[in-house]
Amino acid sequence: MCSSSRGRPWAPMELAEDCSDGYFIITRGKARNGLRGIQKGSVGRVQARPKGELSVWLLGASSHTFPRGEVLVRQDDGLFLSRHQAQLLLFVTPAARRLELVANPQLFLAICSLACDDPVLVKHAKAHRPGLLRKVVQIQNKGSLEDFPMLGFEVELLDSDQHYPGRKSGPLPLFSAGDIVQTSSCGPANAQWAWPNKPSEGLDLKIASWFGSLLSLGPPEGGGDDLGPSEEPLLEVGSMVELVTNKGAPAYGVLRWMGTIKGKKRTWAGVELDREATNGTDGTFGSHRYFTCQRKRAVFVPLNFCRPDARFLPMPAPAPQHGKTAEESHPGIDKDVPPVPEAEALQLLEGRMKGIQGHYNSCYLDAALFSLFSSSAALDGVCQEAASTGGEAPRILKRDIINKLRSQGFVPAESVMNFRKQLGCDSFLTEEKDPEEFVSILLERVLGMKPLLRIRSQNGMTQDAYTFQIILDKDQVGTAPTVQELLDTSFVSCGLQLEETPSCFMVQMPRFGKTYKMFSQIIPSTELDVTDLLHNSPRECFVCGRLAQLECTTCLRDRKLQPGRIKQYCSLCSAQVHAHPLRQDHALHALTVPAEVPEGAPLLRHRLQLYAVLCIRTSHYVAFVKHGPGPHSWLFFDSMADRCGDDRGGFNVPEVRGCPEVGDFLTQPEETQARADLELVSEHVRRLLCDSYMCLYERAPA
Ligand SMILES: [Zn+2]
Numbered sequence: 001m002c003s004s005s006r007g008r009p010w011a012p013m014e015l016a017e018d019c020s021d022g023y024f025i026i027t028r029g030k031a032r033n034g035l036r037g038i039q040k041g042s043v044g045r046v047q048a049r050p051k052g053e054l055s056v057w058l059l060g061a062s063s064h065t066f067p068r069g070e071v072l073v074r075q076d077d078g079l080f081l082s083r084h085q086a087q088l089l090l091f092v093t094p095a096a097r098r099l100e101l102v103a104n105p106q107l108f109l110a111i112c113s114l115a116c117d118d119p120v121l122v123k124h125a126k127a128h129r130p131g132l133l134r135k136v137v138q139i140q141n142k143g144s145l146e147d148f149p150m151l152g153f154e155v156e157l158l159d160s161d162q163h164y165p166g167r168k169s170g171p172l173p174l175f176s177a178g179d180i181v182q183t184s185s186c187g188p189a190n191a192q193w194a195w196p197n198k199p200s201e202g203l204d205l206k207i208a209s210w211f212g213s214l215l216s217l218g219p220p221e222g223g224g225d226d227l228g229p230s231e232e233p234l235l236e237v238g239s240m241v242e243l244v245t246n247k248g249a250p251a252y253g254v255l256r257w258m259g260t261i262k263g264k265k266r267t268w269a270g271v272e273l274d275r276e277a278t279n280g281t282d283g284t285f286g287s288h289r290y291f292t293c294q295r296k297r298a299v300f301v302p303l304n305f306c307r308p309d310a311r312f313l314p315m316p317a318p319a320p321q322h323g324k325t326a327e328e329s330h331p332g333i334d335k336d337v338p339p340v341p342e343a344e345a346l347q348l349l350e351g352r353m354k355g356i357q358g359h360y361n362s363c364y365l366d367a368a369l370f371s372l373f374s375s376s377a378a379l380d381g382v383c384q385e386a387a388s389t390g391g392e393a394p395r396i397l398k399r400d401i402i403n404k405l406r407s408q409g410f411v412p413a414e415s416v417m418n419f420r421k422q423l424g425c426d427s428f429l430t431e432e433k434d435p436e437e438f439v440s441i442l443l444e445r446v447l448g449m450k451p452l453l454r455i456r457s458q459n460g461m462t463q464d465a466y467t468f469q470i471i472l473d474k475d476q477v478g479t480a481p482t483v484q485e486l487l488d489t490s491f492v493s494c495g496l497q498l499e500e501t502p503s504c505f506m507v508q509m510p511r512f513g514k515t516y517k518m519f520s521q522i523i524p525s526t527e528l529d530v531t532d533l534l535h536n537s538p539r540e541c542f543v544c545g546r547l548a549q550l551e552c553t554t555c556l557r558d559r560k561l562q563p564g565r566i567k568q569y570c571s572l573c574s575a576q577v578h579a580h581p582l583r584q585d586h587a588l589h590a591l592t593v594p595a596e597v598p599e600g601a602p603l604l605r606h607r608l609q610l611y612a613v614l615c616i617r618t619s620h621y622v623a624f625v626k627h628g629p630g631p632h633s634w635l636f637f638d639s640m641a642d643r644c645g646d647d648r649g650g651f652n653v654p655e656v657r658g659c660p661e662v663g664d665f666l667t668q669p670e671e672t673q674a675r676a677d678l679e680l681v682s683e684h685v686r687r688l689l690c691d692s693y694m695c696l697y698e699r700a701p702a
């Protein structure tokens with residue numbers, strides 16, 4: 001498998017049918033500035049496949065632009081290509097344009113299957129010009145070490161009278177795959193347009209009809225048209241667009257077709273929206289089908305009603321440009337917005353350019369904010385209070401991040417950057433950090449909250465904390481422990497107890513960032529029972545369920561007694577359990593039992609529910625978030641799932657995906673989860689088990 005695709009028109013898809021063809025384009029990966037960085041958009045030949053990685057020999061025109069040589073990349077940091085595709089892409093500059101092209105498989109695959117005499121629409125002199133592809137030419141790189149010619153297209157352009165001028169002498173202009181914005185197979189009736197064996201008869205007719213549909217896309221003519229003053233934007237099939245609607249809020253989608261419609265004067269656009277429209281179709285307009293998509297998703301509008309999706313435009317420079325501030329382009333929302341309800345979460349949040357947009361190493365912060373606020377109301381009270389009485393930071397947090405996320409499903413990077421500026425230290429603006437540092441600053445300084453955890457040590461001292469780091473020896477638990485086991489073991493072996501049940505419990509897994517993890521997999525317990533961790537709180541005898549009086553830390557690990565669970569006994573059961581010859585040296589200690597607990601009263605269990613898991617892999621943080629009480633209501637969020645453009649002018653594409661398979665996995669018994677074969681589980685489940693960094697629990701609703 002090369003990459004995942006769920007059939008969205010703009011989702012990355014497998015470009016090469018046969019991955020063994022052995023070429024690769026690097027489309028993502030953390031931006032690393034500096035000479036040794038691998039530029040996204042680099043194309044290379046796959047040399048070898050060491051476990052889980054690819055060794056790629058970069059092919060390139062000039063060594064100072066694209067570092068040459070062999071690099072190691074992860075398979076999900078790019079896409080496999082055929083040799084032909086690699087040759088076409090190599091001739092495309094800049095590298096950012098290659099990324100746009102492979103992100104638009106509909107167009108790119110059509111370009112890859114172009115042959116001589118096919119009609120195409122190309123970008124030429126800042127306009128769209130129809131023409132005929134006359135020749136696919138090989139361009140040999142001068143000074144290149146590899147014998148790997150690039151491929152370009154000689155295109156005969158239609159003249160200004162919209163007529164095909166016939167073959168002229170002299171060289172034809174040369175175009176790269178990146179200059180082609182539409183092919184006939186992307187046009188209407190694409191099913192009938194099979195070109196490889198072009199019949200000589202009828203060809204001209206087809207070309208004529210296709211060109212006919214492009215008439216108004218030619219170079220702008222001198223006035224006189226009734227198209228109005230607005231210029232048609234330079235969009236291409238596959239472009240992400242937003243539509244001006246009469247309701248004010250823009251609608252978003254992908255441009256699937258453009259051309260003329262009988263009886264209409266302007267150039268029209270067929271757009272597949274990212275949600276259903278009341279008057280939407282499945283790709284038909286009138287009695288004609290222009291493309292095919294899900295029902296009620298297609299709308300047809302004059303092209304000048306479309307503009308490039310503003311969410312995909314490059315980030316503005318830190319200083320506001322053209323007198324327009326971030327505030328004007330993305331106004332904040334002052335009213336209180338509740339968390340996204342379970343039933344609406346997928347519709348609002350799922351997709352590309354959803355969630356919180358990452359920028360400059362912000363993934364730790366984006367993942368934490370999305371986890372804490374998208375679907376959980378645990379911090380809403382303090383947040384509201386801090387925003388109304390506190391300073392700028394809580395106001396920006398609530399208005400520009402939480403409310404935007406909950407009402408629009410998307411927070412632009414500039415809102416997060418404004419918030420980062422308020423955190424009191426410049427290192428929050430640019431540096432990679434860990435979520436626990438941010439969480440502590442967020443809760444303490446921004447929201448003015450008291451520490452969530454009050455932890456009592458053996459000597460009776462109480463420490464306050466916002467998050468809890470699990471500390472234990474590896475051999476104290478099994479190879480695939482649960483968070484409950486890790487927490488119990490950590491508390492008991494360090495002699496710690498909770499003074500009270502926290503409203504929110506953020507538990508850090510035993511690992512050090514990306515460099516070391518103690519367990520190759522951890523089961524994230526969906527429920528955390530902290531009853532046995534509470535100080536001065538009644539506990540059940542592990543055997544008979546009556547009020548316990550003694551605790552045995554040695555029994556914790558006893559293989560015959562459900563290892564990993566804390567063991568406390570009434571005096572009778574303790575005597576029986578410890579009558580065993582192998583248990584006679586156990587260290588027991590008396591529990592403090594509140595005097596007011598009547599004998600035989602039912603015990604109240606103190607439970608917390610898992611609502612988010614922050615994960616880390618190769619210093620990049622992502623989050624799994626529960627978006628409702630339903631066991632399958634899980635979302636996966638990555639603030640830098642993809643990137644458009646280069647390091648300087650580009651921007652990150654955040655993405656949210658529903659992952660009900662995570663719920664399927666977590667509803668199995670923990671023993672089954674622990675035995676899961678990591679080779680067979682889904683990528684989401686594997687990341688959840690292998691990469692967990694911090695598990696977030698909140699008190700179950702009463
Ligand atoms: Zn007992």
Ligand SMILES: [Zn+2]
Nearest residue numbers: 552554555586
């Ligand atoms: Zn014991």
